[in-house]
Amino acid sequence: MVWNLTQNLCVNQKPALSYQYLHAPYGHREYLFSKVIPRVRIFAVMDAPALSLSALAKHISNVFRKEFSFERYWVTAEIIGMKISKGHCYLQLVEKDERGVMPKAEFRAMIWSSMFDVLHRRFMIETGTRLQEQVQILCKVEVQFHERYGLSLIVHDLDPSYTLGKLEMERRQTIDRLRKEGVYDLNKQKHLPEAIQTIAVISAEDSRGYEDFYTRLTQNDYGYHFNVKLFPSLLQGDMAAGDIISKLVSIKQDRLYEHFDAVIIVRGGGAASSLGCFNDYQLASAIAQYPLPVITGIGHTADVSVVDEVANLNLITPTEVANFLVSRLLHYDGAVSELYDGISAYVNMILENEEDTINSAVKRLNAVASVFLSEENASLQIQSSAIRMLVQEKVITEKNFFSQSKQFLQQQLRHQMITESESLSNAIRELKRSATQQIENDTMQIEYSQKRLQILDPINILKRGFSYTLHKGKVITDAATIKSGEEIETVLAKGSIKSKTL
């Protein structure tokens, strides 16, 4: 039997509704509370001397010990406050009303450090979430009253499957709501580009998950290049969902927005991390309606979050996302190559066909042409032999005409030659005669000139006994120019005489 916090102490009634959805039966729980405790109220109305507060506390403590000692109850509650101090975990537990707003009951609770580590680790492994605010739990508690600290619950055990069931229910409710609103499938219907190369990544900048993703993506075996723009965000805790939503808005406003092929959300996994924010309705709704395809790799093997459900593609780990992007690009590359090969094969086929067509056309043409040619050839031969005969006749006629003309011309020429030759001979003779005449004339003139020269030559005059006289190298033509006693030189035909005047 399980207790609900609001259940009054009249415990013979049936257990509260709050765990009805649980799959596992809890009937075997042994802590059946069967006693009514009216005395608590009785003290309040007793007319007695005033008690000290501690005496009252002591009294209450006694009652509690009597009524509750060693009794333990399975209780469902929601954590609304939690802190850890010196290894002890202090919880504020609440049960809210049907609208989930007003608390119907609220208790302090604690888990001793000796229990906490073990319980919490098992809880995280099984639920995929840590103990934190807003988590619904089923816990086995002992009710304790302390004189100074008052009433509190000591948690001795936690049942993770309850929380898991709660989470699953919330998850389903969120999914149902998204389906009803018609947005659940929207992102899935987005076309995921064949080649995803420019991506907006929402992740925590220094996280292991992002590092794995980035390294695997950028150092791929094929040398593919990826443009990665990181939008750093919180990925767990209360603020995470809101932060991721604001990053989705930033991506839309980014100057690269038009170029982004997809949005990638990656986070390193492990049981220690919580899916919490990824089941958030607002975030899931934003992602479902996001205009770019969203790929998640938020590292959770245990469970699939609502965000994973509505995303275009859900891969488990950041590394898997990177591998997917690389292999998709490789596939695309291959497909393009195949297309290319296909196109060239097709083109080759067309070309070969065309070549064959042309070749056969050429053959046909050749055949037709050779028939045509041989016909033409034959007719040409007939024509050409006719022409040849005509030409031969013509040639003979012309030859005769030419030989006659030639003879006539030869005769004419010979006659002309003789005439011309005679006149030329006459001309030559005349020329010879006149030239000879001319030369003779000239010779006579020259000879006449020679004779005149001989007459004029002073030597000849000197030879006839004439002489001339020089004074100081100059010819004397006037005797008056010479004084007596001066030396003069008389030049003869042969030699000269030097003398002095008287």
Next chain:
Amino acid sequence: MAEKFSYDKAKAELENILEELEAGEAGVDHLTKLVKRASELIKQCKDKLKNTDAEIKSILDNMED
């Protein structure tokens, strides 16, 4: 003899010299020079005539063939 021999020029020069000599105006010194030049010109003219005669004869004889 860089200058090409011209019979007409030579004959004209010879005539000038003879006229100068016949005028008797030349001095004795100059006279000798003129006579020498005239003798030269006569020799050149004679040679030219002789050559020309031979040349003409040879040309005309060839033409008669």
